[in-house]
Amino acid sequence: xxxxxxxxxxxxxxxxxxxxxxxxxxxxxxxTVIDDLHxxxxxxxxxxxxxxxxxxxxxxxxTLTRLLKPVKGSVVLxxxxxxxxRTRDVAKKLGLLPQAPVAPxxxxxxxxxxxxxxxxxxxxxxxxxxDAAVVERALAMTGVSELADRPVDSLSGGQRQRVWIxxxxxxxxxxxxLDEPTTYLDLAHxxxxxxxxxxxxxxxxxxxMVLHDxxxxxxxxxxxxxxxxxxxxxxxxxxxxxxxxxxxxxxGLQAKVIDDPVGDRPLIVPIGRTHVxxxxxxxxxx
Amino acid sequence: MNGAExxxxxxxxxxxxxxxxxxxxxxxxxxxxxLAAATFLVFCLSISIGDFPIGLSRVIATIFGRGEQVDEFxxxxxxxxxxxxxxxxxxxxxxxxxxxxxxxxxxLASPDILGITGGAGAVAVFLVxxxxxxxxxxxxxxxxxxxxxxxGLGTGLLVYFLAWRRGIDGFRLILIGISVSAVMExxxxxxxxxxxxxxxxxxxxxxxxxxxxxxxxEVRVALWCxxxxxxxxxxxxxxxxxxHLGDEVAAGLGVRYSxxxxxxxxxAVLLAAVAVGAAGPVPFVALVAPQVAMRLTRYPTPPMVxxxxxxxxxxxxxxxxxxTMLPVxxxxxxxxxxxxxxxxxxxxxxANRR
Numbered sequence: 001x002x003x004x005x006x007x008x009x010x011x012x013x014x015x016x017x018x019x020x021x022x023x024x025x026x027x028x029x030x031x032t033v034i035d036d037l038h039x040x041x042x043x044x045x046x047x048x049x050x051x052x053x054x055x056x057x058x059x060x061x062x063t064l065t066r067l068l069k070p071v072k073g074s075v076v077l078x079x080x081x082x083x084x085x086r087t088r089d090v091a092k093k094l095g096l097l098p099q100a101p102v103a104p105x106x107x108x109x110x111x112x113x114x115x116x117x118x119x120x121x122x123x124x125x126x127x128x129x130x131d132a133a134v135v136e137r138a139l140a141m142t143g144v145s146e147l148a149d150r151p152v153d154s155l156s157g158g159q160r161q162r163v164w165i166x167x168x169x170x171x172x173x174x175x176x177x178l179d180e181p182t183t184y185l186d187l188a189h190x191x192x193x194x195x196x197x198x199x200x201x202x203x204x205x206x207x208x209m210v211l212h213d214x215x216x217x218x219x220x221x222x223x224x225x226x227x228x229x230x231x232x233x234x235x236x237x238x239x240x241x242x243x244x245x246x247x248x249x250x251x252g253l254q255a256k257v258i259d260d261p262v263g264d265r266p267l268i269v270p271i272g273r274t275h276v277x278x279x280x281x282x283x284x285x286x
Numbered sequence: 287m288n289g290a291e292x293x294x295x296x297x298x299x300x301x302x303x304x305x306x307x308x309x310x311x312x313x314x315x316x317x318x319x320x321l322a323a324a325t326f327l328v329f330c331l332s333i334s335i336g337d338f339p340i341g342l343s344r345v346i347a348t349i350f351g352r353g354e355q356v357d358e359f360x361x362x363x364x365x366x367x368x369x370x371x372x373x374x375x376x377x378x379x380x381x382x383x384x385x386x387x388x389x390x391x392x393x394l395a396s397p398d399i400l401g402i403t404g405g406a407g408a409v410a411v412f413l414v415x416x417x418x419x420x421x422x423x424x425x426x427x428x429x430x431x432x433x434x435x436x437x438g439l440g441t442g443l444l445v446y447f448l449a450w451r452r453g454i455d456g457f458r459l460i461l462i463g464i465s466v467s468a469v470m471e472x473x474x475x476x477x478x479x480x481x482x483x484x485x486x487x488x489x490x491x492x493x494x495x496x497x498x499x500x501x502x503x504e505v506r507v508a509l510w511c512x513x514x515x516x517x518x519x520x521x522x523x524x525x526x527x528x529x530h531l532g533d534e535v536a537a538g539l540g541v542r543y544s545x546x547x548x549x550x551x552x553x554a555v556l557l558a559a560v561a562v563g564a565a566g567p568v569p570f571v572a573l574v575a576p577q578v579a580m581r582l583t584r585y586p587t588p589p590m591v592x593x594x595x596x597x598x599x600x601x602x603x604x605x606x607x608x609x610t611m612l613p614v615x616x617x618x619x620x621x622x623x624x625x626x627x628x629x630x631x632x633x634x635x636x637a638n639r640r
Contacts, residue, residue, distance in 0.1 A: 029452065067537055091540025098534035104391070106586035107530075114309075115528050119540040123524045127309040151586075171539065 380597020405441020570626020
């Protein structure tokens, strides 16, 4: 089963460039994290933001989703300033999955996914047959249909993350922003979730995510944004971006970049102080 | 539960013509209707029982305006204010607790623990003791309620602003609430120690929480205030639904969460304050009612309507118990404390095991 984006029935699919930050400056209470940053998210591909801890990658994602309000500059969604749009209208265009969300104890999978329909509902119109159809599709796409009656807290980490992505899909947007969707997942479950994300991208979704694992980011993205100290260090296809020099500059990491034996992307082999055969140490050892 | 075996069991919807549609949850609807029926029954029982017992059927007939002249006076003038006060205060406390527990995402966050009832109590006691005889006339009626409302609102705002740090965190809200609560209780104790012994006696009865000697005037004020507040809560409840998933998820779903939360917390504080104004700080009802309602409806978050009904059931039931089954007639707060204390222990033990 291949997952797809659910776009609103009847609405034309708009695949023009969707989301951009224009000269944004963002900070938390006086401390500036990002200063005058420009970035455009290309449509129809997976863009992954990477960078060392505290470089502002989550802050950038949160700014793009209007969770954080920039001090200066603006975020533009479909040609309009995101702060001027009604928050419900933004929610109809842009799906957001925060890092490690928690569901109330006992909430069932289908009830959680059904909450994704909220932007399309109103006080009087709380549940229509459209809603039911979209929720069923969202459950099927993420492969959690058979879990529909189970409480979310009884699931494994990987299943749980699938359910949350399912909720974001039920929102009916083709622009998904995922903040570290593989946090707390073991490698097998992380791959499982990222395969799902790739299925969504294949069906036409634009995906922006933050990932910690560089090799997973390289494998699954078409566009990498490498950040360091609140600024963009490099941006582009992993094949063009990932080099030993960049990894050293952005992360202070000694690494060897080789061809991925199973994929068409580079593979990063980190070099630490120990457990490395002599002669393999990089030339720029400090 | 709903027989959808083949397809994933997404809750079925009910269409009421046009664009009006709701999720159909038979179990919750049944439980809520049963609770409503039980509340009505206890409400009528509370009117029926007394020094001059009146049969249940006669009470119901009188309420609907088809009773005899003899019953009219006892039912409508003498006993109705007390029963109605129990109903209004119970619903207000239940809904208030459901809101605070939902906002804090913590079963311990109730108006008692957040210091709202404590603040209302302190201000009311201040009025009773310090103003003394001079303002007795005002104090005895609506003045005391108004003071309690002001005290509750003031304390609620104080806790909210002290707990605010780039947003509201449930746990911090509870910790600040407990501290402010302690300060308010200290103030109350200090006022009682300094006060005239007659004032202390009056203040004490009020402080335990009691439905004795309610007048129509007091009840009418509480009733209208509660109705307005409940209407606001009902309107905002739809926007509130995604907030059980956390602020950021709610924001992603198009909810302006800080605005909705501030509005609902304000309603919760005012509801609790109105309840305290009408019956004194009746303990534990706001804490227990939403939790009982959650377990009865098997719903993962405190259901508003059911919480209100359980609150009313609990309060009128406790009042009835206090009046009839115990050898001495006690204020209702003694009974709710006796039920609520062990329940709080149960919640704490359960929370610790997780």
